[in-house]
Structure formats: structure tokens, C-alpha cells
Amino acid sequence: QVQLEQSGAEVKKPGASVKVSCKASGYTFTSYGLDWVRQAPGQGLEWMGRISGYNANANYAQKLQGRVTMTIDTSTPTAYMELRSLSSDDTAVYFCARVNMLRVNDYWGQGTLITVSS
Amino acid sequence: DIQMTQSPSSLSASVGDRVTITCRASQGISNSLAWYQQKPGKAPNLLLFAASRLESGVPSRFSGSGSGTDYTLTISSLQPEDFATYFCQHYSSTPPTFGGGTKVEIK
Numbered sequence: 001q002v003q004l005e006q007s008g009a010e011v012k013k014p015g016a017s018v019k020v021s022c023k024a025s026g027y028t029f030t031s032y033g034l035d036w037v038r039q040a041p042g043q044g045l046e047w048m049g050r051i052s053g054y055n056a057n058a059n060y061a062q063k064l065q066g067r068v069t070m071t072i073d074t075s076t077p078t079a080y081m082e083l084r085s086l087s088s089d090d091t092a093v094y095f096c097a098r099v100n101m102l103r104v105n106d107y108w109g110q111g112t113l114i115t116v117s118s
Numbered sequence: 119d120i121q122m123t124q125s126p127s128s129l130s131a132s133v134g135d136r137v138t139i140t141c142r143a144s145q146g147i148s149n150s151l152a153w154y155q156q157k158p159g160k161a162p163n164l165l166l167f168a169a170s171r172l173e174s175g176v177p178s179r180f181s182g183s184g185s186g187t188d189y190t191l192t193i194s195s196l197q198p199e200d201f202a203t204y205f206c207q208h209y210s211s212t213p214p215t216f217g218g219g220t221k222v223e224i225k
Contacts, residue, residue, distance in 0.1 A: 044219050050212070061213055102167060104152050105164065106164050
């Protein structure tokens with residue numbers, strides 16, 4: 001069965017960076033893309049970007065350009081999302097979600113809470 | 119970017135009620151619309167895609183309709199496990215954007 005297992009919650013100080021992992025199992029990793037989506041406390045869902053499991057090409061939400069980097073390691077297989085220059089506005093639960101052939105997010109990780117606080 | 123406007127933002131309903139949630143796109147999205155259910159502390163769960171196609175394992179009391187810019191999610195007979203927040207999402211172009219969500223609460 002398809003599973004996406006994310007790394008654990010972290011607390012970061014303003015200005016720091018965070019790297020969240022998403023380990024995939026139960027499907028052919030290189031045949032699907034992965035989205036990263038975040039959700040601030042009590043808020044809606046915000047798409048952050050997408051990375052191809054095939055060739056690691058990534059595109060990012062315009063508002064995060066320059067602060068976010070998405071990578072993959074096909075050997076493990078795991079996807080990573082690094083966000084730099086954190087501020088309190090980045091406090092959120094971060095999800096990875098598989099992108100199927102129809103470009104729909106059919107499987108989601110359990111989420112990783114990132115808290116930015118001094 | 120395509121904006122998704124979802125309404126209502128919340129509603130109160132009783133078990134057995136018929137519930138309808140709407141989602142309007144700022145431009146046509148050619149039925150490239152998904153609906154998700156999210157319970158507190160959990161990841162979203164895909165219910166429907168292509169506006170009206172039920173994801174495997176999702177109960178048939180959930181249905182979707184619409185075209186162009188206007189789409190609807192209907193729960194024909196609300197069950198206790200359906201109390202949750204529902205989100206629409208278009209995937210017709212990048213970035214795929216979400217509606218603001220509809221919280222379905224117990225009356």
C-alpha cells in the first residue's frame with residue numbers, strides 16, 4: 001500500500017532553516033511527482049511546489065521562490081523540502097502528497113509541524 | 119493564478135441531512151477539480167476528482183457536479199463520520215490552488 005512517512009515536528013528560531021523529509025513506499029517512486037502543501041494553524045491549504053520523481057525537476061510557488069528547495073533521493077526513496085529564512089509566518093503543518101497521473105493528490109503524508117518561535 | 123472561492127465557510131447540519139458545498143473558480147477549469155475531506159490533526163483525504171469521479175473506497179453518498187467555473191459537492195445523507203472540513207482544489211494549471219474550506223459541524 002502507498003505510504004508517505006514524514007519526519008517529526010521541529011521548533012526553529014526566526015532566520016533559521018528547516019528540512020522536512022518524506023519517505024515513500026508501496027509504489028514506483030520515479031513514476032510520480034510529489035507536492036508540498038502547508039497549512040498554518042486554523043487556516044487553509046497552501047501549495048508550495050512540486051518535484052518530479054523521475055528527473056527531480058521542481059517548480060515552486062512564486063511567493064516562496066528563493067527560500068524553498070525541493071529535492072529527491074531515488075535510492076531511499078525520499079523527498080525533501082528545505083525552507084530558509086524562517087519567520088513566524090512559516091509556522092504550519094507541512095504535508096507531502098503524491099501527484100497521480102491526473103495531477104491529483106491521491107496520497108498524503110501525515111504532516112510535520114514546524115514551529116518558528118524565538 | 120486561479121482563485122477558488124468556496125461557500126459556505128461553515129455550516130451546521132444534522133445526521134441524515136443533505137449537504138451541499140459550492141466552489142467557484144476565477145476562470146474555467148475544465149472539470150479539473152478535486153474535493154478533499156480533512157479531520158482535525160489529519161491529512162486531507164481525496165474524495166472526488168475530475169469534478170464528479172469518486173475515489174476508490176469513498177462512500178457513494180458523496181457526489182460531485184459542475185462545469186466551467188462552478189462546482190458542487192453533495193453529501194446525500196450526512197453521517198456522524200462526515201463531520202469534518204472540506205476543501206476543493208483545481209488542478210487545471212500550476213499553481214493548483216485550494217478553496218478556503220467548509221467546516222461541517224453538528225447541529
